[in-house]
Amino acid sequence: MRNLIVSVLFVFLPLLSTLSYPDEIESVKFSHFYIYFNKVDRDQAQICGNVLSKAWDEFNVYFHLPPEPIYVFIIRSPEDFSKFTGGMSPFTFSGFAKPSRNQIIVKSPNLRKSGEDFAGTLRHELVHILLSRAGIEQRIPLWFNEGIAMYLANEYHWGTRLRMAYILLTNRLVDYKDLDRELVLSSSPDATGNAYVQSLYLTQLLVARLGEEKFWRLLDECRRKDFATALKDVAGMSIADFISEFKKSLWIVAIFGALATGSIFTPLAIMAIIAFFAIRHKNQQKLKQWEEEEREDEELGIRRIPWEHILSEPYEFEQDEEDRPW
Secondary structure, eight states: OHHHHHHHHHHTHHHHTTSSOGGGEEEEEETTEEEEEEGGGHHHHHHHHHHHHHHHHHHHHHHOOOOOOEEEEEEOSHHHHHHHTTSOOTTTOSEEEEGGGTEEEEEOGGGSOTTOOHHHHHHHHHHHHHHHHTTOGGGSOHHHHHHHHHHHHTOSGGGHHHHHHHHHHTTOOOOGGGHHHHHHHOSOHHHHHHHHHHHHHHHHHHHHHHOHHHHHHHHHHTTTSOHHHHHHHHHSOOHHHHHHHHHHHHHHHHHHHHHHHOOTTHHHHHHHHHHHHHHHHHHHHHHHHHHHHHHHHHHHTOOOOOHHHHSSSSOOOOOOGGGSOO
16 A cells, blocks of 8 residues: 555656645545645545545535546645635635546644634535546536535535525625626626525525425436536526526525514614515516517507607608508
8 A cells, every 4th residue: 555655656756746745745545535644734635534434424425426536635725725726815615626536625623714624625526526527517517516525525504595695784785697607707706605695595595495305306316418408307497587587585594584683773784685576576567568568569560759859850660662652
């Protein structure tokens, strides 16, 4: 086993030599996990190996994958973290996975913020590698990929609704169509954090809607089909149906958030929420009515005069040949 570790260390020697402390690197093997760390982080390497080994056994019940090597790097400096992750900031990201290279990069305790969940980060990044190896990553939206990772890592968990309520009541909701873009481009730490929370909430919504058994069947279908097709086959709903359910659930989220504050202004907050949704619903109904009227006019052959023609001088608009009196 020692010879195997040495040979793997030799493979990563060029990469490890770029660290700011190349002479202090040690390695240890847990099952099929190879962990590289600074000698002062031996206890962290032990924790890392135990967490990942247990998480593999827990998750692989669903993925059924062979135990191929995974390489883990515990990084001590911001510069090294950014270098290993392709420019990611250690002040924004807790960890990073490179599924194509079977690599997980996490921060040493000296880089972590107070209360940062080291075990949760390891589980999260492992899920990304499992989704990639199973061929699922390429067929699902990025928000679902991140949502699954957070769901299985038990990140936020009980606090998701409260965080969603804060996002909703402060008007920071990221549109569904923009979620993946925000997760990739990271326009700001606040917006990206909101996108991650929404991704987890949407995933939890799917689990609640389908149940655990159907949820895992959905993931299994995504090995062979795109997300939209798998969702239709397993859940009997389209992406549009799912987004509609998400929007309906925001009622409960908003009221939950208002009640959770325990403030004397809670009644006013609930009234404001009701007013907000009532106005929104009224506007949506009005738009729907206009669309129906336009469809009826089209069916009856009624032509509406564009506003730009009405406001122009002199009033003219083009008529079809069959509409002309001559």
